[in-house]
Amino acid sequence: MAPEDPSPPAVPSASDAPGRSDDPHRLSRRTLLAATGAGAGLVPLLAVGAPAAAAPGSAGQPGGPRTSAPSIRGADISFTRQTEAAGIRYQRDGERGPLERLLRAAGANWVRLRVWVDPPAGYSDLAGALRLADRAHQAGLKVLLDLHYSDFWADPGHQDIPAAWLGQDLTTLARTVRTYTADTITAFARQGSPVDMVQIGNEVTAGMLWPVGQIYTDAGERWPEFATLVKAGLAGARAANPRGHRLRTMLHIDRGGDNGGSRWFFDRVLAQGVEFDVIGQSYYPFWHGSLADLTANLHDLAERYGKPLVVTETSYPWTMANGDSLANLLTDPTALPDGATYPATPAGQAAYFAALRRVLAGVPHGLGTGFFAWEPGWLPGVGWEPGAGNPNDNLTLFDWSGRALPAFDVAYSAAPTRAA
Template identity: 45%
Template sequence: MSNLTEKTFILGMDVSFMDEIEQHGGSYSDVDGKEQDLLSILKINDTNAIRLRIWNDPVGGFCNLERTVEVAKRIKEQGLKFLLDFHYSDRWADPANQWKPKAWENLSYEELQRAVCMYTADVLRTLKEHDALPDMVQVGNEITPGMLWNEGRVGGEEHDTDEQWERFAGLVKYGIAAVKSVDADIQIMIHIDRGGDNAESRKFYDRFEALGVEFDIIGLSYYPWWHGTLDALRDNLHDLAERYGKPINVVETAYPWTLEQPEGIEWILNQEDMLLPGYPASVEGQTKYLKDLLQIIREVPGGLGHGFYYWEPAWIPSKEEWSVGHPNNWGNLTMFDFKGRKLESFTALATAEESDVVTYV
């Protein structure tokens, strides 16, 4: 398992859609057009960690436990670090959606706590049986407004109460306890979406600190068209590091390499005014964004810049509709072109210098 003294600056990729893409004929190649295994391409190009999401019982089966085991084994075979992201849902869990799995909908709060504990432990025991344990676990995904609504909901004036925060924290604590019951060395990340919002970040982590939630890594999403400027991100990272003394990972981010939209597709980011000034929607602009982002993370005070994960760099538009009912809207935010050929923006990872961060993974 993990070497707790190992120093690694995380250059990670979330490739949760990889399995579905491969199963339906999608493929990847290096810049020379030679088809290769995606994880091999990533490793050759300086990626050292992979993040996967897991859903309880998703439509189509992708990102469930069975498929997660198969992909996790491949990650381990490549010698890459592995972060597992529990959504505790049958579909997307994010600031707008934190709905319970269908099988848990009628559980009481106490039953829900036990379900979180049992499910988390069962997943990890299964991975352990296949020599595919993660090095780190997220207990929830972008849980700024809570999770497992409505029992663990804290977003909005109606739910932002001391009682609700205690219930939310109680659910998270059961998840953390389950992780530690399987392997005490697995590190715990608590992930919110407010990369450029210091006030909301402090509010969240102050609450968790006061409620005694014990975790190892702060995880933040930072998408500039939603979360502000790079300066706002830098200021937030510095303040959180000084305030809490924990390593911080920008665990979701992305930037476009084009605004070109193939016929019948509408990107989630498709307007010039959604871009950061000085960072065009081009391979060069994407490369510059990544270099500057990584520099900001490396400069976090106290050596607490843990690294980053690029969200779905390989989600190419290889099929029209995805198993969870999601349209193609991310293909210009990848690090591969529409045909799956690697972009030159991976050079940003090659220039990332070793950090002094003790990352615990």
């Protein structure tokens, strides 16, 4: 998830092939945040792509036999050191503790940490991620490393080359990506908290490291250039991984409810000979469609590619109120496609995460591997950029006093979930 910037290029779906799809309503989260900062209103958005087929199965209310818990039950906790510095303290069932410890106590087993190359002071730099990784490791949690290859937020509409890398041609930039990735992986291993999974880029639906690795341009689609950079990152990660340690690699896009767009991307990436382990998807219902859309997409991807599937980012509102002066990304309950079943209340949020677990359990061949809630502890007091507010404070798993909401235990429990 990333909160500002210009609208991304339209991403084709399979139904548009071989042409392009243009949807002027598909804005990035950064565009929305810039708009809220200017006092503009928000509109409900859905991702571009072919309409999803009817879901095989149901994501309805529990009542059937129990299904096993997802093998990955994680959270992106990248803002944790900033929230702590702001005086935010977390508690679960009356017990206070660091976020990673509360996650582990609830049943979580992974955290996700983003790293920017040269960010604003205090924002997701390597040193901060290393400290969080050490804390997570001490708590018994595995680490997914989210490399943005940018100095600040990267998403489908914003993939800026780090300032220090500007002017490099494709060959030089690929060498830089490989070295940077290897050095970063080495840093985690050296301190005794080796990375367990790594993303080569964040929401790389339209490429990375623009303009060199941008896929969609006025001159046409440039998959070989993008693939060259991804392969360089993968090679660097594998070369630096400690001997005997298992490192999984992920490609992450933002097409959770869009099967056409997902197939368009992964068909073309695999045709370039890119070898990776895990398919990652962002899925925010208010942007990416219903749980039925997600179900249909994950079922098709499992059958089509045979790779583990992870919902790498997700969140759901527990309120439509606002915890600070900056308007939230989600302000309209009608933007929730399943809002009648899962309203924007603490109970509705908990029911959403139970349903998400059931969706993952139903993916063919056991490939619905798990999920990461995005920044469940990002409470008011920490801005999306220095001096700004928080547009995410109604999508957390804690209330604004730092108390865990019901969804916290529902999401992370290692116990089986009732099937639909």
